[in-house]
Amino acid sequence: MPVNSTADSESSTTDAGDEDLAALPINELFYSLQGEGTLAGVPSVFVRTSGCNLRCWFCDSYHTSWEPTHGTMSLDDIVAEVESHEKADHVVLTGGEPLIHEQPVELLERLDELGYHTTIETNGTIYRDAPIDLASISPKLASSTPTEEKDPKGDGEWAERHEERRIDVDALADLVDAYDSQLKFVVTGEDDLPEIEKLLERVRDATSTTIPDSDVLLMPEGVTREQLDDSRNTVAELAIEYGYRYTPRLHVDLWNDAPGT
Ligand SMILES: C[S@@+](CC[C@H](N)C(=O)[O-])C[C@H]1O[C@@H](n2cnc3c(N)ncnc32)[C@H](O)[C@@H]1O
Ligand SMILES: Nc1nc2[nH]cc(C(=O)O)c2c(=O)[nH]1
Ligand code: SF4
Ligand SMILES: [Mg+2]
Numbered sequence: 001m002p003v004n005s006t007a008d009s010e011s012s013t014t015d016a017g018d019e020d021l022a023a024l025p026i027n028e029l030f031y032s033l034q035g036e037g038t039l040a041g042v043p044s045v046f047v048r049t050s051g052c053n054l055r056c057w058f059c060d061s062y063h064t065s066w067e068p069t070h071g072t073m074s075l076d077d078i079v080a081e082v083e084s085h086e087k088a089d090h091v092v093l094t095g096g097e098p099l100i101h102e103q104p105v106e107l108l109e110r111l112d113e114l115g116y117h118t119t120i121e122t123n124g125t126i127y128r129d130a131p132i133d134l135a136s137i138s139p140k141l142a143s144s145t146p147t148e149e150k151d152p153k154g155d156g157e158w159a160e161r162h163e164e165r166r167i168d169v170d171a172l173a174d175l176v177d178a179y180d181s182q183l184k185f186v187v188t189g190e191d192d193l194p195e196i197e198k199l200l201e202r203v204r205d206a207t208s209t210t211i212p213d214s215d216v217l218l219m220p221e222g223v224t225r226e227q228l229d230d231s232r233n234t235v236a237e238l239a240i241e242y243g244y245r246y247t248p249r250l251h252v253d254l255w256n257d258a259p260g261t
Helices: 075-084 104-113 158-167 169-178 192-206 224-244 250-255
Strands: 022-033 043-050 069-072 089-095 118-124 133-139 179-186 216-220
Touching: 022 075, 022 250, 043 158, 075 104, 104 118, 104 133, 104 179, 133 169, 133 192, 169 179, 169 192, 179 192, 192 216, 192 224, 216 224, 216 250
Parallel strands: 043 089, 089 118, 118 133, 133 179, 179 216
Antiparallel strands: 022 043, 022 069
8 A cells, every 4th residue: 555655755744833733744554573672573564654753863764753654544454454463453553653643642543442462663752641551762873963974964964963852752752651661772883782772871870660571672783784783793783782672673584675565
C-alpha cells in the first residue's frame, strides 16, 4: 500500500500544527518481523510516519527525516490496512518521529480497542498520553549529530538544532514512568558508553520507576549487513562489559537494507 508516495515530498514535517487530525503522513506500511529490541522476532505491522524533529547523520529512514516523502492516509485506511494482515497482533508505530504528530494518540486508541499490542519507536524528546504497550525509546547520543563532516547533505546546517533537541530528560522520565519501556541506544563505538551511563543516571534520578539494566539495550549502528559485520561484535562485547542487553538488527541480518522490511 501507499509506499513512498511523492505527495507533498517537499515539506519537512516538523510542525504538526496545520495537519488534518483524521490523517497522517505515511512513508510506508508493511508486515515484517520486529527486528529490534525485546520483541525481536515477533511478526508485526509497521506504520511509518514521515517527518522528524532531529536529523541523525546515520538515519536509516532518510525519507522520513532528511528528505521526507509520504502520502497522506486517513486513520480509517491505516486501521483497515493493519487489519488486512490477518495474522498480525502486534503493531509498531515508527517514523520519522511519530510523536511530533498528534494523530498517533487516536490511532493507538483505535488499535488498542481492536486488541493489538502497540509499540512506539520514539527518540524520546516528546511525551504523549496514549495506550502504548511498549515505549521503545532511542535517545540520541552526541555521536548522532550531523556535523559538517557527517551530514548526508554536506553542510552541517542541522547540527546545532539537533544538538539542542536530542535530549529532554523530563520527556524521557515521563515516558519511562507512564509506559513499559526499553531504552535502545544506537552505538557507534566504545566512546558512546560514558555518555550512556551519565544519561541513565540523570533519567534514573528523574523517574519514580526502576530502570533495570536489562531494559537498556545496545544496538550496533549500521544500515547494511556489511556495516553490521564491522560493528556488531564490538557492541556485543560492550554489552557484556557494561551489563546491558545487546539487541541485533534482525531485519538487516535477514533482508539487508531492502525496503518494506
Ligand atoms: C528510524 S528510527 C524512527 C523512530 C525514532 N525517530 C527514533 O529514532 O527512535 C527507528 C529506529 O532505528 C534506529 N536507527 C536509525 N538509524 C540507525 C542506524 N544507522 N543504525 C542503527 N539503528 C538506527 C533508531 O535509533 C530507532 O531506534
Ligand atoms: N523489521 C523491522 N524492525 C524494526 N524495528 C524498528 C524499526 C524502525 O524502523 O523503527 C524497524 C524496521 O524498520 N524494520
Ligand atoms: S530521530 Fe529517528 S527518524 Fe529522526 S533522524 Fe534520528 S533515527 Fe531518523
Ligand atoms: Mg528501521
